[in-house]
Amino acid sequence: MNAPAQAAHLLPEIHQRAVPPALVEALKARFGERCSTALVVREQHGRDESVYSVPPPAAVVFAESTADVSDAIKLASEHNVPVIPFGVGSSLEGHLLAVQGGISIDVSRMNKILAINPEDLTVTVQPGVTRKQLNDEIKSTGLFFPIDPGADASIGGMSATRASGTNAVRYGTMRENVLALEVVTASGEVIRTGTRAKKSSAGYDLTRLMVGSEGTLGIMTEITLKLYPLPEAISAAICSFPSIEAAVRTTIQIIQMGIPIARVELIDANTVRMVNTYAKLTLREEPMLLMEFHGSPAGVKEQAETVQEIASEFGGNAFEWATTPEERTRLWTARHNAYFAAIQSKPGCRAISTDTCVPISRLADCLLDSVTEADASGIPYFLVGHVGDGNFHFGYLIDPELPQEREVAEALNHKLVHRALTLGGTCTGEHGVGLHKMDFLLTEAGSGAVDMMRTIKRALDPKNVMNPGKIFAL
16 A cells, blocks of 8 residues: 555544434533533544544543443433443543544543452452552452553553553453443443353353454443462563664574563664653663563572573673662563553654564564664654563654644554565554554455454344444444
């Protein structure tokens, strides 16, 4: 696809459904001040971290219970009006935008931890609980929840997008770590899927169906998660490399040797420079791997020494180790600040974020060719990656007022996704499809599989009120 053809891919056609005054009146009667039509509130709930500009929802309902969510959906369904779930607004793919109008259901006030079962290594939470809040509240049990997408996302949003992040190489994604759900369906019915048992063969796996459905099949109101014992010892390290290829080759060898590394993250030299400026750090401005090891003191030491030997073979140097929580936090600041540092580096810009994931053996092929294309384009970018599982992200920094920059960035993204698919990968490793990747999903999965997804959507949501216009157009 050439660059001009990308214009059709920028935003699917918008068909705003009218929101009748009777619905707004009914919502205000039911929720009082917890239903807002104030423009500033609607605009807050009508924008995420994507580059899309879409009219805001007609109203925002602040839910505080499952009954609130159920009642709001029932009222919206009666008037054939879309509902869009909202957590903390950190989506990168336009998931929470009201592309067909409707009302936003904000579940951020549903932020209670409902049950902690340390003996079974499980916890049940409401969807508005954030990952940092969860770990703060369970740390006294000696357990932790490892999924870390970087942003302090809500558990509901992480489940809806099948998120993963920096620890996925060791602990998996939300798909592997959600055991059970309470979900409000498109009709307002409350159902439960799964149990706290570690496995089940009872019927269709509705939990897996809902995890990653991006709010198009229902709204999660309770989520039961796996927990893990806090490691006896944790060691973190950063290592600089003479090239991105050297860092990637190191990562591939670490994984293929079966070293049980907990995190291995790539930051390119562009991003290191941005982070140094943003966070006033003095990291070496070269491609860098950030790594973390979990286990017994002896096991962590052995893993770290082996990785250092591998890195040295590829020119890795300037190892810096950290074993205290404070030191580890300082080292990981670079990774977690990368997005914000990049945005600040070009005032007024927006980031078009990529999200491909490939088999680890093809990581170098995919990543290095994409770096060459990005460098040649002249578009500023940052590059970070959960390279331990073959997932990496470019953030192309564009001026939203310059369509030509958007087209160049979208063309780069298209080439990258096409390359990942030909190498046996996916268009989205963790951000989800949302608005941005609908065309790519069709290419990746094929028309037959997407038609099956549509069939499921129509069966469970015949009025198409649950976050319509996401994943695929009906």
